[in-house]
Amino acid sequence: MASIKEQFEIPGSLKTWSYALIGIGGAALLYGMFTKGFSSDEHEQVHFWGTLMYNSIFWTLVTNAAMFFLCFSTMAMAAWMQSFRRIAEAISTLVPIFGGITLLVLFYVVLSHNHHIYHWLDAEAVAKDPILKGKSGFLNPTFFIIWTTLTISLWSYFGYRMRQISLEADIAPMDADTAHKFNVRSMVRSGFFLVWFGLTVASTVPWLWLMSIDAHWYSTMYSWYTFASSFVAGMALIALWLIYMKNKGYMELSNSEHLHDVGKFMFAFSIFWTYLWFSQYMLIWYANIPEETVYFKHRVQGAYKPIFFLNLFINFLCPLIILMKRSAKRNFTLMAFMAVLILFGHWIDFYQMVMGSLMKEHVSLGWFDFGILSFFVGLMILMVARSMASKPLIAKYHPFLKESIIHQV
Amino acid sequence: MAQKKFVVGCFDEEKVLFPAVKQVRAAGYKIKDVYTPFAVHGLDHALGMRETSLHTAGFIYGITGTATAVSAISWIFTKDWPLNIGGKPHFALPAWIPIIFELTVLFAAVGMVMTFCWLCQLAPGVKKHHFHKRATDDLFVMVIECTEKTNAEDLVALLKSNGAVETDIQIAEEGWWFGTYDKNDDLYNNKQVAL
Numbered sequence: 001m002a003s004i005k006e007q008f009e010i011p012g013s014l015k016t017w018s019y020a021l022i023g024i025g026g027a028a029l030l031y032g033m034f035t036k037g038f039s040s041d042e043h044e045q046v047h048f049w050g051t052l053m054y055n056s057i058f059w060t061l062v063t064n065a066a067m068f069f070l071c072f073s074t075m076a077m078a079a080w081m082q083s084f085r086r087i088a089e090a091i092s093t094l095v096p097i098f099g100g101i102t103l104l105v106l107f108y109v110v111l112s113h114n115h116h117i118y119h120w121l122d123a124e125a126v127a128k129d130p131i132l133k134g135k136s137g138f139l140n141p142t143f144f145i146i147w148t149t150l151t152i153s154l155w156s157y158f159g160y161r162m163r164q165i166s167l168e169a170d171i172a173p174m175d176a177d178t179a180h181k182f183n184v185r186s187m188v189r190s191g192f193f194l195v196w197f198g199l200t201v202a203s204t205v206p207w208l209w210l211m212s213i214d215a216h217w218y219s220t221m222y223s224w225y226t227f228a229s230s231f232v233a234g235m236a237l238i239a240l241w242l243i244y245m246k247n248k249g250y251m252e253l254s255n256s257e258h259l260h261d262v263g264k265f266m267f268a269f270s271i272f273w274t275y276l277w278f279s280q281y282m283l284i285w286y287a288n289i290p291e292e293t294v295y296f297k298h299r300v301q302g303a304y305k306p307i308f309f310l311n312l313f314i315n316f317l318c319p320l321i322i323l324m325k326r327s328a329k330r331n332f333t334l335m336a337f338m339a340v341l342i343l344f345g346h347w348i349d350f351y352q353m354v355m356g357s358l359m360k361e362h363v364s365l366g367w368f369d370f371g372i373l374s375f376f377v378g379l380m381i382l383m384v385a386r387s388m389a390s391k392p393l394i395a396k397y398h399p400f401l402k403e404s405i406i407h408q409v
Numbered sequence: 410m411a412q413k414k415f416v417v418g419c420f421d422e423e424k425v426l427f428p429a430v431k432q433v434r435a436a437g438y439k440i441k442d443v444y445t446p447f448a449v450h451g452l453d454h455a456l457g458m459r460e461t462s463l464h465t466a467g468f469i470y471g472i473t474g475t476a477t478a479v480s481a482i483s484w485i486f487t488k489d490w491p492l493n494i495g496g497k498p499h500f501a502l503p504a505w506i507p508i509i510f511e512l513t514v515l516f517a518a519v520g521m522v523m524t525f526c527w528l529c530q531l532a533p534g535v536k537k538h539h540f541h542k543r544a545t546d547d548l549f550v551m552v553i554e555c556t557e558k559t560n561a562e563d564l565v566a567l568l569k570s571n572g573a574v575e576t577d578i579q580i581a582e583e584g585w586w587f588g589t590y591d592k593n594d595d596l597y598n599n600k601q602v603a604l
Contacts, residue, residue, distance in 0.1 A: 278503075278506065281503065282503045282504070282506065282507075285503050286495075286497075286503070286504060288495070288496075324468075326464075408450045408451060
């Protein structure tokens, strides 16, 4: 394996682009802070904090999905992804950073008692409202803050432990006994992450962070829906980085076979997302109960109609039709296009999940949203590249690596 | 239903089989098939087989199912027998989607299974000649169909030089037949050509 490039050198263009994106984002943030954040107009304030919320939550969940991918693959003793596992690891190093931003934003919203965003923060309203009163054991600032802090710290910690054990595969070849122990230990560590992931992303955290914006409304599909959305976007992000690294001449051990399987994940989880989207929508549509349809009323019939259907078009129809063919999943250009499209589509999905509830009357998608997006994208590019450059690109003594090299679909 | 002459070469390892396939093809022989105890990755490429069109057939069956469901339900619920169900519009697309989906899956699944059986000539009672009984156990059996120009002895020598552990020339039923394996066993018991 002498010809394998193990050290990633960050190209100048990548740095330039990421600094430029962060710069644009920073400018947008500053300008937005003065025109919106400090504005006396409630709508502008809600727009400001809402935009920060859905961007930071989206990117935290998407980067965390990379660690979820590593952990369930480890748990299933999957070998095919070993040749590019360092990409997923590098993406997951962003969880503490984006998680920290999310923490700051959510803490500010909750501690400043911004009841225009979380209605349940309004103690007077809750006292008069039997529904909110019934939920107050869960929807209260103390629990929100403890659970959010715990969530992000444990994601970061368990993720860190997973990345640490992966470094052991860089040191020396393992004999059968060491390799077996290594596998078992990896599985135990991934188990911790997976259980915590199930308790958070697949249930409580979307309820707390997103669904509680519509404090009266609830849907049992909501957490899975959020999970599916962030996971498919996470796979798209992994695909995008894999394609980028291949283009730059790294990741020699990964090829179209590996891309094909990443593409299958993107395809399958786009369908899974649609399944959850539809299950949530159809049950509410069929039952037609006012307290449930309130969520969809302004999305399907109001100002958010174009975005609502654009969301379905980008995230369901495009992957279904374009990614269905085997040759499409093995085509680097098409996969790059689809990965960007899916990431954008699920960003729009998060947009309508948050802003659709905060600003029901009009769609405010504009310079501020894209500015904040550019900040997060720039930061993501820079930090993933840095973290990739800080470690060897291949876990070269990983017991499953050979199986990954000869992987064939 | 024609009997033809086949040259059979048996290999006991994949890594011997692959170069042998390459050599036999390079020498200009057309390999009828290689019977393996399990699915061997990459063998279809090595044999130069074209990709199956089963998935295209599956897509067509699926679309047929979708079209059947959409046209049938929409005709029934809007033209033939409109019913007021919970005040919903007659053209109630969300309510139909599960049925449209199910019918798509049903058509695609049943259609593909039947097409697969048709392509592989599989059906209850349909029998085909087994070139080597160990092909289902632990032997990779390469079968080459002889033409008038084929020199079977040369081919056997080529197979042997490429690591075949067992070689054989058989005159066997090319296609399938309906009934029992008597015909096949007869062929086994009195091999026309002994080597």
